Amino acid sequence: MASRRGLSGARWHPLEALPWLFALAVPFLFPGYAGLGVQVLIAVLFVLSLDLVLGYAGIVTLGHAAFFGVGAYTVGLLSVRAGWNEPISGLVFAALAAAALGWAVGRLILRFHGLAVLMLTLAAALLLQEAGNSAAAITGGHDGLTGITIAPILGRFENDLFGMHYYAYSLVVVFVAFVVLRRIVHSPFGRSLVGIRENRDRMTALGADVVGRLVRAHTFGAALAGVAGGLYAQYNAFVTLNLLGFERSGTALVMLVLGGTGRLYGAIVGVPLYMLLEDRLAKISPGFWSFGIGLLLIVVVLFFRGGLVASMQALVRRPHGGGHDAGVVEKIRGQREPER
């Protein structure tokens, strides 16, 4: 099963080395772009964490940026208020803080489904943002938190002008996170998440602890988002409450859907493509860019469900191919007749 299905199986497919080899080559091919590269890697990690929560576990969240923000503020506050500058332990703390919050929020809201979850995730993120603003004495409020200093990575590598060190550091972090995520989604636990996404009632009937599993997935997704936020704070040395906002959650959603949900490589293809296009096109004409991306989203939803990666797989694999998830998505569509 694993070997035949390639990308969606548990065994690594040779093609999967491509994006990583490309990422390794980027600083040599485009030396001026390492800085943008770091931002892309951070976004990839954030969108990967969203893919676990939304793509695999099927939790449609509009507030995932809250955990990114908590990770970023954990690193920022540790540095500014406690003088703790060591980067790798900083990421660990960021992950722990975001995971704790992700667990608490998950426990509170994942009992529900549908619109209530959508709204509660949004409300939780906004609430956190407002709380951050109220505690301006600590967080700096809407002006942001300045004066973050980060010690050299491993005691040796400073944040250099060209962003090379941080590029390498971020790439390692993203790769490690990806390997862990990949193991999770192909584990029985990951499979059961897909089961819950497909048919919650049936999983309950089978005896699965649906809410408990969703909470675990949410906690883990939050932790990874926290790591992404921590990286962001370390690289940019500046955090603001905008990091928690609806716009960041929405953009991540857009990038994930363009690439394809529930397949990990959707994030890896979608994010760099979106950010590179944005970098190029938004400079020429911001209006044209947002009009184009708007139309593109509608077109993707109407004609290319499953995003870019699914379309590429379908091209490679012919009729009944399209990756197992595409078939699965069609099945859900058929089921989602209003139940009243």
Place this chain on the structure above:
Amino acid sequence: MSAALASIVFDGTAYAMVLFVLSVGLSVTMGLMNVVNLAHGAFAMLGGYVVVAAMSRFGMPFYGALATAVVALAAASALLERLLYARLYRAGELDQVVASIGVIFAASALLVFLFGPTPQTVQLPEHLRGTVEIGGRAVPAYRLFVIAVGFGLFAALRLGIERTRIGAQLRAAVDNRHMAVSVGVNVRRLFTLVFSLGGALSALGGGLAIEVLGMGPGFATQYLVLFLIVVAIGGLGSVRGTFAASLVLGIVDTGGKYLFPAAGGFLIYALTMGLLLWRPQGLMGRAAR
């Protein structure tokens, strides 16, 4: 103290009525069709811009411009329902969310292209400017007008839903769509009609909101959260619920801003979380299926 309270209730109610007009169409379309239409605010924004353009470029009076916007957006939403939303009824929430975000992006970019990025204003007619004397207190005439429109619309919608044939079909389809189809309701036509009505109402809301919330190309995203909160708290498909939720949120938010300005939006988000955890289906929504 009582003067402060009175002004909180009055201003809060005016604000609440704008929220009601803006959100009620969304509540009914979401309740009927199960579509998470995040772009409802974009319809309101387009309606607001039609009002602005009709007044400033074609010299129409305020009421005429409002009517033009209502008609224009009713037609535009009927078209969009046929072309886009009808294909999303069976899709998952995620696809609906993403497609409607696409509509917001495209609409905002279009408006920036046509009108530039700056906020727009309108010149209200003489009798809506200034204040009116009520019970020895001077109140802003425009807020009074908005409150009257809100209550009038609420009464009209309640009557329409309770007493007309379309209203009965609508209630039947929200309650049990399959049964409605079985007894011969043309649900497809009903959907287009209701969606078009939702667009018309959002345009009215957008027109009214120019003077209350402001109108710029960021309107759709800026207030999206607020509409969604009203709809979620009120309960999908419930006109009464949307009305009640608008009043609660409008007055609490206004009160919070007057009494505890430092807290910002904290109060309404906390209220939202609390209410939704207590009743995830909303105040007047039907119990979880």
